Amino acid sequence: MAVEAEVLNELHRLRMRMPRLTGALAASVDGLVLAQDMPDVQPEGLAALTAAALGVGYRLVDVTARGEFCELLVRGAGGYIATYAAGPSAVLTLLADDRANVGRLHLEGRRSGSRVADLLAARHAARVPPPALPSDGAPSPVPPPPGRAPGALPMRIPRQSRSQWGPQYGP
Template identity: 30%
Template structure:
């Protein structure tokens, strides 16, 4: 199985566990989409924003002596966005509607990020 197929399988499993997810994207640290669910028009922008958010989170963590950043979370009134580090080379970005079970999302997404890191 190719790397692309392995990545897609992991994203499909994540979406099956969390059907409320709106977007699921794996982006490079440079902000380029690597894999995603669906073919949204905004995938390039979301990938770029995910990499930027994670980069800023990393800078804040370093400056504040927080250790390695594991996730960047933005909770809005209508939806939430979480970006997870996949090693130093990529980011897993998720968007979900407001009221989603963030604890369950974290459990499933952290596991998916670890699996993605093994593939990448």
């Protein structure tokens, strides 16, 4: 079964476990829809807005030195929008009505975010073949970049003078 279908199945199971959920979306951190189960909202628009909110969330966590981003919760008069990290490359966004139990929303959202992350990691692992070993079992040497002789040191790039870039860019 394709990973996208498995992610969609996870979203369906999540909505079955939580009747107060009105939508679920798995998206990449750059705003592309991976899977969605939301009848009342345009998923592409929500994925793009989620990516923008995620950027603000990452920045808030960074500025306040609160560690790694985990989740974001927004409450409106009609309900909740919750976004959970789903590994390094995806997020899970859930829509819930105003009578939803927020503790349960977090519990189920974190579990499903972790499951989506596992599914996407398995897809990535399946696409990346392991490095080939020579017949003696020793790892093969890493080839030099194109245009550089084996064993050559990187070119030294001269430092630009401060006056060339202007005083606002520092020394």
